[in-house]
Amino acid sequence: MYRETEIIKDATAIDADGDLVINVGPQHPATHGVLHLVITLNGETIKKVEPHLGYIHRSIEKMCESLTYRQFIYVTSRMDYLSAHINNHACALCVEKGLQVEIPPRAQVIRVLMDELTRLASHELWWGAMAMDLGAFTPFFHAFRERETINDIMEETCGARLTMNYMVPGGVMADIHPNFQKRVKEFIQLYKSKINEYDELVTGNIIFQNRMKGVGYLSPKDAISYGCTGPTARGSGVSCDIRKLYPYEVYSKVAFDEILETGCDSFARYMVRIKEMQQSIRIIEQLIDNIPEGDFQAKTKAVLKLPKGEFYSRVETARGEFGVYIISEGGMTPYRIKFRSPGFSNLSALDHMARGSKIGDLIAMMGTLDLVIPDIDR
């Protein structure tokens, strides 16, 4: 496969117009995975960015066609591995839509708590990695200090740190660990005592601001046209938070703000994520002492069969709108399943954003898109 790709073979990488074509990736520290970009440069100015995908394509959609409705959820943790809970959640919601199961209130609250912890963990990693892309290594360790605490909480309740597979059709797989509430509260204390460090280290830094402001402009109209969602679109002032627009579970009952920035540049997208972390803390604080008693899972049949028809569910992951589209023929397995991944659409806007900027800024732009490659390739 490596030989087949368009890695430039001949020495004349400069074409007739004097443009230089270079490859970034598939193995490059700033692409955070196996993303391959073919960039056409004129001097230092970018003329074209062309993503080549598929280095981690596993055809998850096709795999799911031969898995039952209980089994296929486990595969989806491997797509957006930083939002594993939320991916599982979307799939569980879609199956529940077909089965028309009512989920117990306890399970609903646990699900939202887990989603928000996942969002926090994902944004923490993004923040550390993004600063590292720009040459600051220290923030990475600061971010991981908090992220590891969340992973420890997850490990205790779900048994895994990355691919949790905790959400099942009808609720969650097991009840929360007795220590869960105590440890989440400890985490909130830790987070609040450290949040100022984030701004001191990175946000207020003049070098950082100069590299982010006015870079990677994406107008609101283009953001919608390219199908951008999540913090990428909200940095351009497009209201697209699924938790607000089409609330699921208990999101309609908790108070939180949809963060909108109007800068349309890399710094706006950065600020959206930073502020979103505080909103996640706000949601967790409201729910952590109010987990209702009762079942953590609704009673469902051992073998699930969805009626003939089509079901679509959408949730807000850390990267944007994640959709699950199931076409059922009435059997034990889906006839066709489609995952609408946020990263795939966000990446398609990169070429438009990057044209005319300098190559050094490309890394900053990619950082603010928060790309997770398995989520794009599926």
Added chain:
Amino acid sequence: MITEELKIKINELLPSVTYEEGGEWPTLNIESKDWLRFADSLRNDDQLFFNYLFCVTCVDWKTLLTMVYHLTSTKHRHTIVVKSKLDRNNPEIETVSHIWRTADFHEREAYEMFGVKFLNHSDLRLLILPDGWEGKNPMRKDFEDPVNMIRL
């Protein structure tokens, strides 16, 4: 716009449209030759204003292929699903990548995975599959890979 008004408006635009029962949103069936003109009016009509194409899919029904487009308006907050049946041996449909830019990548994916040819697409090349891929389209129902396990 509520569903009934939406249906009346759409019928004015394209009288040959048929509706599918069930589903969360109004589901339309159109003929592939009408798609380009219809898509243009869906996007540019002020009352409809479907400016956000959030999902593009192809489904292999073994005898035919179906293209499925999920559309939302960020202004009016209504959603529709547009479907178009294609001939399985020679699937062709007009591209909409100039109307919704996100269709560019999604159409390239449908092209390589299902073999749907998007007419007038400016850059219809392989996106996920390796260059020089020969043989059948992987997401079709009759595709079997002798080396890699796809069916579990």
